[in-house]
Amino acid sequence: MSSRGNATVNDTSLRSDIVQSHWALRLMPKAAWPYMKLARLDRPIGTWLLLFPCWWSLSLATAASPAHSLDLGFAWLFLLFAVGSLVMRGAGCTFNDIVDRDFDIKVARTADRPIPSGQVTTRQAVAFLGLQLLIGLIILLQLNWYAVAVGAASLLLVFTYPFMKRITYWPQAWLGLTFNWGALVGWAAIQGILDWPAVVLYAAGIAWTLGYDTIYAHQDKEDDALIGVKSTALRFGSATKTWLWFFYALTSLLLAVTGVSLGLTWPFWIGLAAVTVHLCWQITTLDTDDPQDCLAKFQSNRFVGWLLLAGLLLSNAV
DSSP: OOHHHHHHHHHHHHHHHHHTSOHHHHTSOGGGHHHHHHTTTTOTHHHHHHHHHHHHHHHHHHHTOTTOOSSHHHHHHHHHHHHHHHHHHHHHHHHHHHHTHHHHTTSTTTTTSTTTTTSSOHHHHHHHHHHHHHHHHHHHTTSOHHHHHHHHHTHHHHHHHHHHHHHOSOHHHHHHHHHTTHHHHHHHHHHSSOOHHHHHHHHHHHHHHHHHHHHHHGGGHHHHHHHTOOOHHHHHGGGHHHHHHHHHHHHHHHHHHHHHHHTOOHHHHHHHHHHHHHHHHHHHHOOTTOHHHHHHHHHTHHHHHHHHHHHHHHHHHO
16 A cells, blocks of 8 residues: 555544544644644543542642641642643653554554554654653742652653563553652642652552553553563463452552541541442452453543542541
């Protein structure tokens, strides 16, 4: 097929994807569609999973100090972290696609991504990455200098994560370190320093990520095994549910330790109980051999985020 024919096929595929996709993308001009897909704006679950540890931490840091309250300043930080999570998740996905472009073309689920499908060149993707990082820096500079330093340190994790699946069966652990860094930044943004509750929350987030991203990885386990990419899904195999019980139990335990250390009130404990029930439901109903079920269970973790956040905010309010 000619290059013109390939372009037509790619354009038709992209148009179909966008029409069936997130409403925000349908508002974008056609020229922006490949870049919005590169930043995964059509798949917002990743942004939520990056954002919730930030919001949890802001709420915890507020509860830890009588000098802070749920005021306009708190709302402004909530908004900043929301925009920052959107931009930095997009930057991380863009960099991941640049690094993985030769792998993505060999996997059915990722072959139609903008770079391997030819919708965006590598050079264009690099330029788009630079723009996102610039926006992320502008947002980060709105925080105090201690929080800026903590936030900037996360770039080491962001830019090494795509290489982990080449060298270890535990890339999900590295993703946990990366995706939950906002738990440290959120605390620093309010308190101007790091303290043990933030570290424990960070550890809880890592355990949570190990659980939900192992579920996610089961979608690609056959392709990953063929092309030599490693994951906890391949490492655990039929023992996956046993490991999930461990990861999710550790998540709930560490969240409980955080609540006790700060003397949080009853709404937090109701929220945590609801989170624990939901995590148990994920494990007991999961079919690791059904990619659609794995995706649905992975996406359901947004409810974990909302349930715990509601408990934290109400605990601060009563």
